[in-house]
Every structure is written in structure tokens, then in C-alpha cells.
Amino acid sequence: MKKQKDHITVFEHESLRVDRGEQRLTHGQLEALQLFYGENGVPYYSLIHNGVRFNEYVGVIQVGRTVIEVLPKADKSNDAIKWRNMLITMLNAVGIFDIQAPSSSDLRLRSNSILDLYFELFIKEVEYLLHRGLVKKYRKTEGNRTALKGSIQFPKHLRQNLIHKERFYLKYTTYDKEHNLHAILYKALKLLSYINTNAQLNSRLGALLLDFPEVNDIKITEAVFDKLVYDRKSESYRNAIEIAKLILLNYHPDVHRGTNNVLALMFDMNRLWEQFVYVSLRKHKSNNTTIAAQNTKAFWKPQEGYRSKMKPDIVLNKGKEDCVVLDTKWKNINGYNPSPEDLRQMFVYMKYYGAKKVALVYPGEVSAQKSGLYYDHTSADSKDLSSEECSVISISVDKEIKAWQFKIHEQINTWCQLQELHN
Structure with a gap:
């Protein structure tokens, strides 16, 4: 891990402390993270003695002028550049950076962090709007x-x-031009000029603040964005507003000292891996295959109250004889067996969806697959095996995103065909 001025790079599940390690937090930064954690906690990290331990969330947490970049990792490599680029391309593949306006056509994904990338996206969108002419x-x-x-x-x-x-x-x-769309963008520009640590963006932010009309300050809440209505003239604002929303709602000022404000832009890697596998399968699917993500099915109803539901990650050919259920997990199991909880979950999916086969899909250092049979729960002899099968599919990470997506499709498709031949 390489330390730069005002920039700390760690990988998921690693720790930062004030009293040990090559990279350390200051006491002020730790206090800011503790205050941000609060009584209810945040999912991004856990508090430990004299530090924090990051969870399965990745992205950026900026504390004052220091950017803490948390990267994913599914192998033994500590190559920050590799995993930073991988994270950015995964986010782009699932549509997080799917900005279609001409202003982003030449965007270079070479930023120092996800935070810089978001800032640059926002700046380019506002520059595009100013070039077109702000709406009244x-x-x-x-x-x-x-x-x-x-x-x-x-x-x-x-x-x-x-x-x-x-x-x-x-x-x-x-x-x-005095309306909420401009008030939101102006507030975001003012915030970026205050918290931005990338010197290359400073001049562009300054130029935008000079050219952008000053508008009345508004209090930013979720409700402000919920009330926005886009029409033919203002539809071009949607991308910039969405990025401004992400930045403004995730900014937590330090009300005590004013020096260790916190901005957190973090992504759940389990959810991102699920979406990435889903879009990769959709990209290469055949015409006779259907794919559903996060399909919900009720499985228990109390006499009073709400039903309980299950939601597998991906269902192929739902309702058909060749139905297959996939559940994605962002962790490298290194050849070990899945957890009993994951195997029990897959057994329930098989029963309730009438699935022919089920599989757990993991990232890995090498591509591999193995299958196992559930014990026959209807047999008097607890040693009897059933024909109900759950597979484990590990897919190695590829530096080229398109090659990785094709590998995901090819390996899962090959597994499906092998199961058909086997049966």
C-alpha cells in the first residue's frame, strides 16, 4: 500500500489505526470517523481499539483534506492501480457512470480515486449545461x-x-434562472470548491463559480430532490442533479471544529458483484434465455402481519423446466466449502423456484467449479444422498472488463449445459 500526500489507499477488510501501521489516522480523523459512525453505526466500517476496520464497502471517505480510498480485492494482489481501475470499470458496466450526455464522451477514467471521478463528471456536466445555456x-x-x-x-x-x-x-x-435546479447545482459547486483536493480541478471549479449565476441558498434534504420534476427543457439537468444529490446528501460537516468534515461515497461490493454478473449475463444471453434479477417470492405468512419473502440474486428461465438460480457472493473462498448458511439458502431457493440446479458464484484467483449433493431429507437413513445439487462457481478476475464479462457468461453457460448433459 502506497501512501501519498493527503491520500490513503487500503483494501476492504483492512484496518487503519492511530498507533500502528505504515498508514495511520490522526486522532482528529479518528474522532471524526467515530462521530460519523454515531450510535447507530454505518455499514462502511467498524470501530476497533484506536482505529477502524473497513467492511465489504468500497469507494472513498474524505475526512477533512485527507482522502481514504477503500478498494476491492478478490486475490492476493496488492496492486492498487489494478483494483482502482477494476472498480471504476465495474461501476461503469453496471450503469453507475452511465452518463449519456455529449459532455462526458471524452471522459478519461484516469482519476486518482472514485471521488475525483465523480467530481470530474459533475464539472463536465455543469460545463455542458452552461455551454448549452441555462434554462429559465x-x-x-x-x-x-x-x-x-x-x-x-x-x-x-x-x-x-x-x-x-x-x-x-x-x-x-x-x-x-432562480429555481431549485440551479440552487442545487450552485450549492454543489460551492461545496466542491471547499472540499476538492485535486489541484487539476481547481481552475475549472473557479471558472464555473464565476460563470454560474448566484442563487438563493436552500437547505438540502431528500425531499428537495423528490419534488423535482423534469420536462423537455430541463431533462438535460438530470445527470448533474443526480451527482449533486449523491455528493450533497453524503456530506457530513464537522460542527465542532470545522476541519474534519466527512464525505462518504461507498458501494456495497456484494451488491455491485451481483449487478455486474447480471449485466454480464444479459450482455451475452441467447434469445431463448430469460434473466431476472432480485426476483421476489413469498414463502411464509403469519396469521397477522406481513409476509416473509425471499429474493435470490439471479434467476434464469424462471418458471421453466430448465430454471436455474444463482446467488452471488463477493468473497474469495480459496477452494473451501461455502458456509452452511449459504448452502441452506440455496436449498430453499431450489424448492420454492422449482429450480433444476442452483449455484453460488464467487470471484477467485482461478476459474473453477465443483458440485455437491444435498442429503436426502425424506430418507429414514440420514446418510442417503439426494439428486438435488448445488454448485460452486469461482470466476477469475480479468484486467480487461469485456473479457471478464464474457468469461462470466461462458463459464456459467458451460456449467448450465453440463448440468443438462448430466441429467
Whole structure:
């Protein structure tokens, strides 16, 4: 692991401490992470003595001016460049960076971290909007005017204009650039100019703040974004707003000292691996194959209350004789058996989906597969095996994302065909 100025790179499940290790947290940074963790905790890391241990979430946590980059790892390699590029290309493959506007057509995925990539994406989107011309919207407002245009608000007019007979206190409609879309973008630009640590982006941020119209400050909450409505003129704002939402809602200012603010942009690797396997299978699927992700099925109902449901990661050919259920796990089991919990889960999926075969899909250093039979639970002899089979598929990581996606398709497709021949 290589330490740079204001930049720490670790891998998932590794730790950072204040009292040991090549890379260390300052006491102020640890305190900021402890405050961010709070009483209810966050899924990104766990608190340990004098430090934190990262979980299966990857991405970036910025504490003050220090960027802590957490990378995935499914082999023994400590090559940060390899895994940073792998993470970025995986995110791009599943659509996290699927920005279709012309402004991102020449985007170079060579940033120092995911955070830099998000910042650059946002800057390019706002530059694109300014180049096209910012849209105006109608808004209702009120105030004193010298021309009678709108409806007079008599109580306020009498209070404010007893002396100034030339003025009218009116409620009227204005057509200008003062609206929530611009307020959100301006607030995000101001925040980025404050927290950005990439010197290459500073001049572009400064130019945008000079060119962007100043608008009234608004309090950012989830509800602000929920109320946004896009039309033909404002649809081009969607990408920039989505990135601004991610940045603004994940920013946690340090209210005590103001020096160790926290911005967390983290991704669940289990969820990302599941989506990556799904889009890889869809990319190469045949016409006679159906693929469903996160398909929900009820399996228990109490006399009162809500039903319990199961949700396998991927179901191939649901409802057909050749139905197959796949469950993805982002961990390298190194040739060992899956956990009993995972095997029991796959057995339930097989029963409730009427699946011909089920398999657990892992990343690995080498591609391999093995199968095992469940014991016959209907037999009086507990030593009897059934014909119900669960397979374990490990898929080696490839540096080229397209080659890796094809490898995923080919290995799972070959496994499916082998099971058909076997039966």
C-alpha cells in the first residue's frame, strides 16, 4: 500500500489505526470517523481499539483534506492501480457512470480515486449545461415594484408604502434562472470548491463559480430532490442533479471544529458483484434465455402481519423446466466449502423456484467449479444422498472488463449445459 500526500489507499477488510501501521489516522480523523459512525453505526466500517476496520464497502471517505480510498480485492494482489481501475470499470458496466450526455464522451477514467471521478463528471456536466445555456423557469414571488403588474397584497402594501406612493407591494410571476435546479447545482459547486483536493480541478471549479449565476441558498434534504420534476427543457439537468444529490446528501460537516468534515461515497461490493454478473449475463444471453434479477417470492405468512419473502440474486428461465438460480457472493473462498448458511439458502431457493440446479458464484484467483449433493431429507437413513445439487462457481478476475464479462457468461453457460448433459 502506497501512501501519498493527503491520500490513503487500503483494501476492504483492512484496518487503519492511530498507533500502528505504515498508514495511520490522526486522532482528529479518528474522532471524526467515530462521530460519523454515531450510535447507530454505518455499514462502511467498524470501530476497533484506536482505529477502524473497513467492511465489504468500497469507494472513498474524505475526512477533512485527507482522502481514504477503500478498494476491492478478490486475490492476493496488492496492486492498487489494478483494483482502482477494476472498480471504476465495474461501476461503469453496471450503469453507475452511465452518463449519456455529449459532455462526458471524452471522459478519461484516469482519476486518482472514485471521488475525483465523480467530481470530474459533475464539472463536465455543469460545463455542458452552461455551454448549452441555462434554462429559465416561472416562479411566484412578491415584493415592491414601481409598475402595477400582478396582484396587490393590500395588508403588506399599506404597511410598507404609506409614504412611498409610487410603489406597489405585489405578488407576481417571474421568468428567470432562480429555481431549485440551479440552487442545487450552485450549492454543489460551492461545496466542491471547499472540499476538492485535486489541484487539476481547481481552475475549472473557479471558472464555473464565476460563470454560474448566484442563487438563493436552500437547505438540502431528500425531499428537495423528490419534488423535482423534469420536462423537455430541463431533462438535460438530470445527470448533474443526480451527482449533486449523491455528493450533497453524503456530506457530513464537522460542527465542532470545522476541519474534519466527512464525505462518504461507498458501494456495497456484494451488491455491485451481483449487478455486474447480471449485466454480464444479459450482455451475452441467447434469445431463448430469460434473466431476472432480485426476483421476489413469498414463502411464509403469519396469521397477522406481513409476509416473509425471499429474493435470490439471479434467476434464469424462471418458471421453466430448465430454471436455474444463482446467488452471488463477493468473497474469495480459496477452494473451501461455502458456509452452511449459504448452502441452506440455496436449498430453499431450489424448492420454492422449482429450480433444476442452483449455484453460488464467487470471484477467485482461478476459474473453477465443483458440485455437491444435498442429503436426502425424506430418507429414514440420514446418510442417503439426494439428486438435488448445488454448485460452486469461482470466476477469475480479468484486467480487461469485456473479457471478464464474457468469461462470466461462458463459464456459467458451460456449467448450465453440463448440468443438462448430466441429467
